[in-house]
Amino acid sequence: MPETLLKVEHLKKVYESSTGNVEAIGDISFEMGSGELVCIVGPSGCGKTTLLKCIAGLLRPTQGTVELDGRKVTTPPPNMALVFQEYGRSLYPWLTVRGNVELPLRHKKLGRADRDRLIDDALTAVGLDHAAKSYPWQLSGGMQQRVAIARAVAYQPEVLIMDEPFAAVDAQTRADLEDLVRRLHLDRGMSILFVTHDIDESVYLGERVIVLSKSPTWVQEDLAIDLAPERDQITTRALPRFTELRTHVYEQIQRAKRGEAVRSAG
Amino acid sequence: MTLYTSRVVVPGQRSQAWKRTAVNILYAVGLPFLLLVLWGIWATVSPEKFFPGPLVIAEAFIDTWVGPAFFVDVLPSMGRLALGIILSIAIGVIAGTLIGLTRWLRELLEPLLEFFRAIPPPVLIPIVMLLMGITDAMKVAVIVFGAVWPVLLNTIDGVRATDSVMTETARSFALTRGERLRYLVLPSASPRIMAGVRQTMSVALILMVISEMFASSSGLGYRIVYFQRNYLIAEMWSGIVLLGLIGILLAAIFSIVEKRVLRWYHGIKEVERA
Numbered sequence: 001m002p003e004t005l006l007k008v009e010h011l012k013k014v015y016e017s018s019t020g021n022v023e024a025i026g027d028i029s030f031e032m033g034s035g036e037l038v039c040i041v042g043p044s045g046c047g048k049t050t051l052l053k054c055i056a057g058l059l060r061p062t063q064g065t066v067e068l069d070g071r072k073v074t075t076p077p078p079n080m081a082l083v084f085q086e087y088g089r090s091l092y093p094w095l096t097v098r099g100n101v102e103l104p105l106r107h108k109k110l111g112r113a114d115r116d117r118l119i120d121d122a123l124t125a126v127g128l129d130h131a132a133k134s135y136p137w138q139l140s141g142g143m144q145q146r147v148a149i150a151r152a153v154a155y156q157p158e159v160l161i162m163d164e165p166f167a168a169v170d171a172q173t174r175a176d177l178e179d180l181v182r183r184l185h186l187d188r189g190m191s192i193l194f195v196t197h198d199i200d201e202s203v204y205l206g207e208r209v210i211v212l213s214k215s216p217t218w219v220q221e222d223l224a225i226d227l228a229p230e231r232d233q234i235t236t237r238a239l240p241r242f243t244e245l246r247t248h249v250y251e252q253i254q255r256a257k258r259g260e261a262v263r264s265a266g
Numbered sequence: 267m268t269l270y271t272s273r274v275v276v277p278g279q280r281s282q283a284w285k286r287t288a289v290n291i292l293y294a295v296g297l298p299f300l301l302l303v304l305w306g307i308w309a310t311v312s313p314e315k316f317f318p319g320p321l322v323i324a325e326a327f328i329d330t331w332v333g334p335a336f337f338v339d340v341l342p343s344m345g346r347l348a349l350g351i352i353l354s355i356a357i358g359v360i361a362g363t364l365i366g367l368t369r370w371l372r373e374l375l376e377p378l379l380e381f382f383r384a385i386p387p388p389v390l391i392p393i394v395m396l397l398m399g400i401t402d403a404m405k406v407a408v409i410v411f412g413a414v415w416p417v418l419l420n421t422i423d424g425v426r427a428t429d430s431v432m433t434e435t436a437r438s439f440a441l442t443r444g445e446r447l448r449y450l451v452l453p454s455a456s457p458r459i460m461a462g463v464r465q466t467m468s469v470a471l472i473l474m475v476i477s478e479m480f481a482s483s484s485g486l487g488y489r490i491v492y493f494q495r496n497y498l499i500a501e502m503w504s505g506i507v508l509l510g511l512i513g514i515l516l517a518a519i520f521s522i523v524e525k526r527v528l529r530w531y532h533g534i535k536e537v538e539r540a
Contacts, residue, residue, distance in 0.1 A: 056438055075440075082438040089431035094453040094530040103449055104439035137534045155439065 005191055006032040006055070006159055011064035013050050024050045026216030027064070032159075037185045037192045039202035041249065042212030043257045048195045051217070052163050055193070056082055069158065081152035085164040087144040091136040091151075097123070098132040101151045122154035125188075126180060142173030146180070153184065159191045160184075167197070175233050178205055182231055199253060203246045204231060211252045213261055220261045221252050318500045323507065326500035331508055335489070343486040344512065346402055347474040350409030354466050358414045359459060362421025363451065372422070383419070387412030388476050395481065405477040405485075413470040420462030424455025457531050460524050467516050475509065 013025040024047040032038050042048055053059035055066050057076040066073040068080060081104075084090040091100050101119050110118070123129045126146040136144050145165055152160050162181070166174045178201060184190050196202050202209045203225060211221040225245060227236060236242055255261045302320050309319030318326075331340060365372050391408055398404040428451055436446050452459075478487030486505060493502035525532070 053434075058434055058437060076438045078440050080438070082435070084431055084435065086431050089429050090435045092432065092449065092453065093534055094456075095449065103445070104441065106445060107440075107442050135530055135533060137530070137537050151439075 003034045004031050005034040005036075005069060006193065007065075007067040008055065009065050009067070011051070011054055011066065012062050013047070013054060013059070014062045023216040025054070025061075026213075026218045028212070028217060028219055029064075030210055030219055030222060032191065032193060034158075035189050035191055036208065037181075037194065037206055038208045038210060039206030040193065040195045040210045040212060041197065041199060041202040041253065042217065043214050043253055044197055045215060046212045046256070047215050047217045048197070048212065049163055051212075052082075052161060052193075052195055056080060056161055079158040081155045081157035081160050083145070083148050083152050083160065083162040083165045085167050087141065087148050087165075087168070088136075090148055091144060093135060093137050095135075096132065097128060097134050097136060097139070097147050097150075100136065100147055101154050104151060104155045118154045118156070122150040125153055125184065126150045140173075142169045142177060145169060145177060149177075149180065149184075153188075153190075159193060162192065162194045164196055165194075166201070174201075179233065181205060186229060199246055199249050200237070203227075203242060203249060204233075204236060209245075209249055211249060211256065213256045213263070214259055218263055220256055220263075223249065223252075316499055318503065322500050323503045326498075327504035327507060330489075330501050330504050339484055339486055339489050340508070342402070342484060343474060343478065346405050346409065346477075346485075347470060347512075350406050350413060350474065351467055351470045353406065353410045354413040354470060355417055355463055357410065358417025358462065358466070359421050359452075362418045362459075363425050363447070363455075365418075366422040366425030366455075367451070379415075379419070383415045387473055391477060391480050400481055405474070405482075408477040409470050409473045412473045413466045416465035416469065417459065417462040420458045421455060424458030425451055427458070428454050453530075456527055460528055464520060464524075467520060468513070471509070471513055471516065 008031070009029050011025055011028045012023075015022045015024055028051060040048060040051070050059065054061045055073065057066075057073045057080075060074070068077050071077070092103070095103065098119060101122055102115065105115050105118060108115075119132075120129065123132055126149050128143065128146050128150060131139060131143065136147055139147070148165070166177050169177065181192065181194065182205060185192055194202070194205055196205075206225050207229075209221075209223045209225055210219055211223065212218070213220040223245070227239065227241060227245075252261070306320050309317065309322075313319075365375055387408060390411060394404050394407055394411075398407060432450055432454065436450050441449070475487035475490070478485035479491050482488040486509065490502055490505035490509075493499075493505060
């Protein structure tokens with residue numbers, strides 16, 4: 001396993017409310033190496049978003065720690081970027097596509113030329129160099145999510161965290177965006193933590209799939225995906241191994257939903 | 267395909283646009299013109315001392331306001347009005363942002379703000395007059411005291427209503443406080459703020475006139491009351507017409523600024539309607 005980049009240890013999150021406490025996350029521990037693409041998949045309502053917010057430093061865990069590059073995460077770390085599911089609410093409609101990508105770079109100490117190069121490069125990477133002057137609301141949903149990805153890429157994070165980024169786009173766009181994520185990972189060696197509820201997506205994208213239990217959540221299985229790094233929507237998905245893996249993950253999720261999986265001590 | 271469509275020449279488009287503009291102007295001016303004509307006929311058929319005809323008022327308008335009165339009364343009034351509006355917007359936006367973003371400040375000030383907003387500003391004129399004298403500053407103070415509320419309260423609401431995902435985005439990219447204000451909080455509140463500015467401008471115009479009606483010796487409000495008390499009826503009406511024209515001017519300036527500031531907002535609305 002490559003050098004550890006992200007380390008989640010015994011993370012627990014309890015939401016306190018007047019009607020009683022809700023234990024969203026029971027005890028989650030996993031590690032992610034530098035340059036990996038890890039998918040997290042779990043039954044709906046298993047606290048995936050809560051987990052991500054804790055990892056991103058947006059939410060304080062009740063117990064346990066998150067470490068990025070050996071440093072404990074308490075506030076959003078500067079070497080991490082997020083892509084949200086709700087692209088419409090994550091992009092700023094009063095800024096152009098270029099303005100949105102540029103925004104997080106403003107306080108980085110970069111020269112004008114360097115900044116422009118980063119923006120152009122990121123927009124080209126997601127295939128939106130022609131739309132730099134448009135506003136996000138003039139674009140389709142898939143294109144808007146590309147803008148959000150470009151913004152994260154230009155930020156040059158050590159780890160990119162994506163929270164069900166393609167849940168709100170149509171199936172064809174989704175396939176394109178999945179390939180975009182694969183390409184960013186392969187061409188640029190980006191470390192990506194990808195949360196999804198789509199089992200096929202997790203197997204197609206990931207090098208590892210972490211299956212979560214139902215709430216209060218723990219890691220039910222950490223599965224290595226032994227498919228070739230070069231993947232293709234048609235051929236990869238037709239491989240017998242792909243079918244085996246997705247069936248396996250699917251069964252795990254079903255067990256998770258029924259609460260059959262029993263947690264081993266430790 | 268785009269190559270061809272970009273080369274297509276549509277003949278007569280220009281004249282069509284002209285025609286549409288002409289029709290629009292006709293619609294805009296049509297009814298006022300018709301009313302003026304009716305009023306003119308009415309005034310000739312049955313002359314009334316207190317309701318002179320439009321031609322008489324037009325004549326009085328030119329005699330009264332074109333000349334030294336423009337510099338003695340109209341310009342100073344408009345200057346105070348402009349200053350009052352600018353101060354109201356500045357104070358309203360700055361204080362509103364502070365109050366909207368600071369919870370304890372909001373809870374501390376909310377009852378007080380409700381109270382002060384409920385006071386009709388003209389009743390303060392005698393007090394402010396005692397404190398500040400019959401000065402330009404006093405008149406501007408009265409305008410600001412009445413006109414600041416719509417901007418202030420709308421800014422508080424607008425700033426508080428910043429979308430949670432947008433805020434999380436700003437946090438996750440570690441935007442600085444200044445950047446968050448400049449690129450997130452203020453733009454997202456801008457539709458509300460502009461709605462407040464629109465009300466502020468009309469309140470300011472009213473208060474400009476009223477602030478000059480008390481113990482003043484110049485200004486548009488003073489002139490109108492002066493004409494009234496001296497039975498210079500046509501002149502009085504011409505002053506009222508001038509106020510209406512100033513109102514239209516303000517609305518025009520507002521609409522130009524609003525189109526620029528809220529371009530994105532109207533764009534979204536258009537996309538949603540399509």
